[in-house]
Amino acid sequence: MNAQAVGPAVAVVPPSRPGADRYGPAPVENPALGEVFAHTPGCTPEQLDAVLDDAARAFPAWAATPLESRREYLLACHRALLDALEPMAELLTREQGKPLRHARAEIRLAADWFAHTARLELAPERLVDEPAARVDLERVPYGVVAAVAPSNYPVLLAVCKIAPALLAGNTVVLKPSPDTPLSGLTMGRILAQVLPEGTFTVVAGGAELGARLTVHPTVRLVSFTGSVDAGRAIARQAASDLKRIVLELGGNDPAVVLPGTDIADVAPRLFAAAMTNSGQFCAAVKRVYVPRGRYRRLADAMAELARTAVVGDGLDAATEYGPLVNQAQLDRVAGMVDEAVATGARVLAGGRILDRPGHFYPPTVVTDLAPGSRLEEEEQFGPVVPVIPYDDLDRVLDRANASPYGLGCSLWGDEERARALAGRASCGTVWINTHGALRHDVPFGGHRHSGIGVEYGDRGLAEYTQLKVHHTALRQADREMP
Numbered sequence: 465m466n467a468q469a470v471g472p473a474v475a476v477v478p479p480s481r482p483g484a485d486r487y488g489p490a491p492v493e494n495p496a497l498g499e500v501f502a503h504t505p506g507c508t509p510e511q512l513d514a515v516l517d518d519a520a521r522a523f524p525a526w527a528a529t530p531l532e533s534r535r536e537y538l539l540a541c542h543r544a545l546l547d548a549l550e551p552m553a554e555l556l557t558r559e560q561g562k563p564l565r566h567a568r569a570e571i572r573l574a575a576d577w578f579a580h581t582a583r584l585e586l587a588p589e590r591l592v593d594e595p596a597a598r599v600d601l602e603r604v605p606y607g608v609v610a611a612v613a614p615s616n617y618p619v620l621l622a623v624c625k626i627a628p629a630l631l632a633g634n635t636v637v638l639k640p641s642p643d644t645p646l647s648g649l650t651m652g653r654i655l656a657q658v659l660p661e662g663t664f665t666v667v668a669g670g671a672e673l674g675a676r677l678t679v680h681p682t683v684r685l686v687s688f689t690g691s692v693d694a695g696r697a698i699a700r701q702a703a704s705d706l707k708r709i710v711l712e713l714g715g716n717d718p719a720v721v722l723p724g725t726d727i728a729d730v731a732p733r734l735f736a737a738a739m740t741n742s743g744q745f746c747a748a749v750k751r752v753y754v755p756r757g758r759y760r761r762l763a764d765a766m767a768e769l770a771r772t773a774v775v776g777d778g779l780d781a782a783t784e785y786g787p788l789v790n791q792a793q794l795d796r797v798a799g800m801v802d803e804a805v806a807t808g809a810r811v812l813a814g815g816r817i818l819d820r821p822g823h824f825y826p827p828t829v830v831t832d833l834a835p836g837s838r839l840e841e842e843e844q845f846g847p848v849v850p851v852i853p854y855d856d857l858d859r860v861l862d863r864a865n866a867s868p869y870g871l872g873c874s875l876w877g878d879e880e881r882a883r884a885l886a887g888r889a890s891c892g893t894v895w896i897n898t899h900g901a902l903r904h905d906v907p908f909g910g911h912r913h914s915g916i917g918v919e920y921g922d923r924g925l926a927e928y929t930q931l932k933v934h935h936t937a938l939r940q941a942d943r944e945m946p
Contacts, residue, residue, distance in 0.1 A: 490668070492646055495561040495787040496777040496822045502559075504645045507667040509676060515665050516682040519608045519635040522662025527605050527633035529660075531586055534631055538582035540658040541627070545575035548654050556619060556647045557778040561786035561823070562741055564778055574623040580904040581627035584925050591933075598936045603929035605633035606684040606708060610677045612698070613648060614689045615641035615789045616744040622648055624919055625687045625710075626664060632928040634685070635663050639677055641690075642670045643789050678702055685709070685928065689746075692869075692913050699916070710917035710927045713910060714843045715746045715871030717891075718864035719899055721754040721762065722877030723857065730876045730897075731765035737874070737899035738766075738849040739773070739827050742785045744793075747872045747893070747900040747908075751840055752851045753860045759853035763831050766851065767812035770827035775818065787823040788846055794823040797846030800838050804850075807834040814847070843869065857885075865890040870911030874899040892918075 489503035507515070526534075545552070553567040560567070592599035609629040613622035618640055629636045640648030645668045652666030667673065678686050678701040687710040688698050695711040702709050719734055721727075738749040754762045776783040788794045798817050805811060814828030828848040833840055839850045854860035864873060865888075874895040875882035882896040892910040895901060902908055902920070909918030917927045 490642060490645075490670070492559055493643075493790070494558050494822075495789050496558075496779070496824075498791075498821045498823065502646060504649060504668040507669045507673055512667060512673065512676060512680070515637060515667055516608060516677075516680055518662040519637055519665060520682050522660060523605075523607050523635045526630075526635055526660060526663050529633070531631075534633065535582040537659055538578045538627055538631060541655050542575045542578040542582070544654050544658050545571060545578070545623075545651070548650075549575070552619070552647060552650060552654075554779070555650060556644075557786075559644045559646050560615060560618060560778075560789060562778050563783045563786055564781070566741070567778065570617055570620045574620045577620065577623045577904060578627050581631055581925070584628070584631065584922055586632065586925070586929070588934075596938055598938065600934040600936075602932050602934065603632070603926060604932045605629075605928065606930055607634060608683050608685075609634045609636045609928065610680075610683045610686045611636055611638045612674055612677070612686065612688040612690065613638060613640050615643040616741055616746075618644040619647050619651060621689050622651070624924075625689075628919075628925040629685075629687070629928045630659075630664065632925060634928055636665070637677065637683070638664070638666045639669065639674055640666065642668075674698075675701060678707075679704060681705060683707060687919075687927075688712070695915070708930075710919065711915045712746070712908075712917075712919055713871075713913060713915045714845070714869060715748075715910065715914050716750045716841070716843045716867050716869040717747055717872040717874070717899065718867075719749045719752045719874045719876060720857075720860060720864055721752065721758070722875060722881055722885075723755045725758070725877035727754075727758050727761045727765060731762055732769060733898070734762075734876070735766045735769045735827075735849075739770075739785060739847050740900065742788060742825075743797075743847040743849075744789065744845055745900065746843075746914075747902065749849060749874065749899050750843060751864075752849060753854050753864060754851060756853040756855055759831075759851065763812055763829060763851040766849065767829040770813035770829050773827045775824055775826050777822070785827060785847060788825055789823070791823055793845065794825055797825050797844055797848060800842070800844050801828060801830065801848055804830055804833060804837050804839045807837065809833050809837065809839070809850075841867065861885065861888050868913040871914035872900070872910075 491500040492502040494501045549571050552571045556567040557564045588600050588602040611625035685708040689712040692713045695713040774784045778786040810832045812829045814826035818824040830850045870891040872893045873889040873891045886894040905921045907918040907923040908920050
């Protein structure tokens with residue numbers, strides 16, 4: 465595959481001029497092989513300006529398009545993505561590494577997200593209906609929205625921004641992660657065939673392009689999913705022009721196993737919730753707390769699942785877990801495990817970079833963490849889960865909350881007892897006897913360093929709108945009418 469195969473949706477071919485190389489084609493690596501297999505075109509500052517000018521010009525007509533017509537456009541996007549499911553899924557696996565069946569599921573869910581979003585409501589609301597006045601509230605679009613997508617679910621998490629922004633009447637410019645740009649560029653080419661010109665555009669580039677996009681005066685809202693550090697930078701950049709922001713950032717989600725819980729029942733479910741997408745999921749289980757009397761049973765059960773997991777190239781049908789997306793992430797995960805071991809931790813399964821091409825780290829279960837270990841206090845974003853014993857349920861809930869993150873938390877065991885404890889979890893979502901279950905019709909967002917604003921459902925749609933009040937003073941004759 466070459467850059468020309470994925471780039472026609474966007475004016476991104478760099479011109480021949482001094483200094484253009486820094487914006488030239490960028491390599492895209494297959495993380496299962498550790499080899500470059502494609503190049504993406506780069507977007508120069510001048511080209512970004514032109515793309516944003518096009519989006520700004522397209523905005524008035526798109527915002528004036530009747531809501532029912534915008535719904536039809538989203539349904540057309542749904543059909544177009546489904547028609548491209550197989551080639552899109554293979555491309556996603558090659559650039560991100562996830563098993564092909566999971567890539568298919570992501571493309572299918574992204575397509576369905578357009579359809580789900582198309583059914584959301586944006587009806588005006590009557591706030592005051594009195595003899596002397598009527599006051600109505602409507603939600604109106606911001607203008608040009610910059611959507612910055614991550615590498616772990618590059619298609620789905622992009623669509624979770626694109627679909628509500630478009631339905632609300634905004635135009636959208638998407639910047640995919642430089643690790644996984646091909647699927648975003650391909651989606652741009654596909655959707656350009658069904659959306660009005662300038663309504664949705666994709667630009668490829670790295671951090672420099674992202675910063676320019678964020679500070680550009682044409683952009684009125686930035687929606688970002690990614691790391692806390694990058695979110696802070698975007699918040700600072702957006703503040704200079706008072707842009708609105710929606711930030712879905714990292715998580716260090718705890719899972720607390722309650723006393724008396726059936727370990728054989730919860731062990732495979734906890735393992736799956738920790739290892740989904742090789743741990744590259746903001747709402748994955750990042751640490752497990754279990755009563756000391758059941759500690760070894762749970763740790764051993766999860767370690768056995770780790771030892772029997774099939775790790776490999778996502779294009780191999782037998783693969784259950786693929787590679788990490790890049791070398792830097794592989795080094796970070798390995799470094800955190802090595803550091804824990806150096807301070808007394810014990811690895812029950814995994815724990816070493818696999819001796820093969822690609823960025824592979826096996827599912828890993830760690831016990832006997834020293835107090836203050838980074839594996840407990842930071843987000844590893846990889847296939848590693850520490851299992852930590854506790855003696856006092858009240859104290860362990862405080863320990864689970866003792867984090868700058870506040871994305872999710874799960875409680876496992878007796879439902880009534882879990883529901884009674886759920887109010888003490890300091891996070892955006894509390895799950896009971898499940899973890900990481902996200903729905904298109906349920907808002908999702910974090911507390912503290914895990915984000916600003918929410919995504920999904922009616923409340924997620926509202927993030928892409930601003931309030932406009934219509935206040936009408938009624939004439940005397942109107943007041944006297946029945």
